[in-house]
Amino acid sequence: MDVSHILDNLNDDQRNAVTSEKQHLLVLAGAGSGKTRVLVHKIAWEVEALGRNPSSIMAVTFTNKAANEMRSRIEELLQSPMLDSWVGTFHGLSHKLLKRFHKEAGLSSGFTILDSDDQLRIVKRISKDLSLDEATWPARQSQWQINTWKDDGLRSKDVDEKGDFYTETVNKIYKEYEELCIRDDLVDFGELLLKSYEVLINSPSVKDFFQTRFQSILIDEFQDTNTIQYKWLREIASKKANVTAVGDDDQSIYGWRGAKVEHVNSFTDDYKNTEIVRLEQNYRSTNVILNAANALIDNNQDRLGKNLWTEKLEGEQIILYQAYNEQDEARFVADVLKDWMNKGGAYEETAVLYRSNAQSRALEEALLRVSIPYRIYGGLRFYERLEIKNAIAYLKIIFNNKDNPSFERSISNPTRGVGEKTLGKIRQAAKKFNISYIKASAKLIDEGSIGGRGGAGLKDYLEFIIGCKQFIEDNTLSELMELIIKESGLYAYHAKEAGEKGKTRTENLEELITATKNFEQSIKDEKTNVEIAESYLDVISLDSGDRQASEHDDAAQLMTMHSAKGLEFKLVLLTGLEESLFPHGRSMESASQLEEERRLCYVAITRAMEKLYITHAESRRLHGTDTFNPPSRFLREIPKELIDEIRPRAQTNIPYNRKGFNETKMEFEEEIGIALGQKVKHKKFGEGIVLNYEGSGDSARVQVNFDESGTKWLVMAYANLEKL
DNA sequence: ACCTTCTTTCTTTTT
DNA sequence: GAAAGAAGGT
Secondary structure, eight states: OOOHHHHTTOOHHHHHHHHOOSSEEEEEEOTTSOHHHHHHHHHHHHHHTSOOOGGGEEEEESSHHHHHHHHHHHHHHHTSOOTTOEEEEHHHHHHHHHHHTTTTTTOOTTOEEEOHHHHHHHHHHHHHHTTOOTTTSOHHHHHHHHHHHHHTTOOGGGOOOTTOHHHHHHHHHHHHHHHHHHHHTEEEHHHHHHHHHHHHHHOHHHHHHHHHHOSEEEESSGGGOBHHHHHHHHHHSOTTSEEEEEEOGGGOOOGGGTBOTHHHHHHHHHSSSEEEEEEOBOSSSOHHHHHHHHHHHTTOSSOOOOOOBOSSOOOOOEEEEEESSHHHHHHHHHHHHHHHHHTTOOGGGEEEEESSGGGHHHHHHHHHHTTOOEEEBOSOOGGGSHHHHHHHHHHHHHHOTTOHHHHHHHHHSSOOSOOHHHHHHHHHHHHHHTOOHHHHHHHHHHHTOOOHHHHHHHHHHHHHHHHHHHHHHHSOHHHHHHHHHHHSSHHHHHHTSSHHHHHHHHHHHHHHHHHHHHHHHHOOSOOOHHHHHHHHHHHHHSOOOOOBSSOOSSOEEEEEHHHHTTOOEEEEEEOOOBTBBTTBGGGSSSHHHHHHHHHHHHHHHTTEEEEEEEEEESOEEETTEEEOOOBOHHHHTSOGGGEEEEOOGGGTTSOTTTSOHHHHHHHHHHHHOOOTTOEEEETTTEEEEEEEEEOOGGGOEEEEEETTTEEEEEEHHHHOOEEO
């Protein structure tokens, strides 16, 4: 077979990686060096040149998005569908393993996957039952600790308490939580990995199944693997299997959630006979941008070492703008974007990046003001929204009697007179007879031990669920979804919520019906309605959908630096480069955390293809107070000759960082004659108090909080304010 | 069950 | 300063 098309259009290093004949391969792939390309072509190479069956190849990623993209790119290259292939996320593949070998895992075939919300609620309940005070034992923290233990492969019995009171107490919660999960057939995200790892360890036949089947295993974003994922991989791969790990130690930005870069180092120890290939040619950015990134990351100590280079042009200088405050910064961002557009660019080629989500607000306001379309990443994803979770809870309880978390959620949304008291009785009975909540409630109703409002509500609820179970036999999933939303009272319940909220919620519920319709249509094989519904639940349990709030055809992208990883834009604006914001104040205590911040900065810089802007503000309103932070240390780590510094109008002749913010304020007061807190009167708006001001000369503006009409920005030259 | 008031927290996020 | 969560009252 002619396989040259797989190797064409690859550079030497990429080709070496794809055709490597050593047993194992470690690809250190710099930003923009064609990492996914190598992975995709390597799989195609194994299929076409080595004649392997696609089903003998496993490819692991971290996100569903990455998995889907990889799959479709492979299929495109091979011109054939990847049937029965194990291309997916760590969690998705673990889920598949556990479903297949649920008996070995001690689970029933239809076990429930717990999302972090459900998990938190359970941890809260347990803390309460253990009479732990919420203030000293925040459920969130206990949940985080439990997940950290699971990510490290530790069961409650494995935790070393060291006589430490904190550890002892949280481990008590962990133990209860473990027991509850076993009793109720619940599996959280960390558990998917931990449990499947244990199955591999304890059941030779399962291990044999995987080790015989998979000749080749490839892992993407290897620097992001945590302990349990690495252990899992060690068990899946037989001694004879080929293991390929692709990653970039310089782009490790998830240490705070358990990822261990060290796995990149230990790989060559654990997998002897490994070829290491470095991909250093960058196809994305100009020289200026790459040089800045290289210089910055050079300040980190523990690196495997890599220097990106490009054949691209030198490119334009990085523009550094020192803003007066965050609003000035936002206005500058808007100006730059407008300018990009006016010079023939498209908004969708641009991105505005920031360290924390709170920074997005000022930016949004500025973009809104000058009508620049934008798309913001952040906030809740579709299946994480309250109204959606409520509706899905019904679907889940219909198909799985044992799903207690979904029972609790659906019985109380909408409220139907079944409150904490009745629920307590149900929980008690369920525990006593070792049955599910729904069975326990049916039992209690039959016995007549629940009367009044609670009893009536419960009865209606149970009848509704039974009705739904019959309904799905002869109707489709989307019809059932519609029935649930309309007939359970959920739609009316959310519709009566105040203002915009009610409207968006009901719109989302409508959208959910559409989503189920689309899902039905995407199913090609012969399946019963019940099977379709069950596979729908499987898919959404591990994929919560899109993170975008507003859609727009041509829009500037606003997102955190973390979420920008893996993306690229012609124009990038990096905002808020101030000490304690970025690097973040909480990351400045330890050297390793600081290095992670620097890697984040490296990731952010390397998103830019053509033009990079960096901004920082002298003053910024954070948590309700003005903060004055010096420019980020990362700015000093970028060579001066790559930067072109421009300053705001307000202080054109003030030397960089020589004059503090307070002096600038004084200047304003002298020039305009208005101080903070000054009472003023406006012809139309009445009396108010000066909150803020900015700019100078004709563009000077003040922010006034008017007693009658609220807060407004006014241009001094036109406002005609009268001092009181 | 719902509404109001007080208190707390404020990094990043996938599954 | 705002949002979310808890506590307390009706």
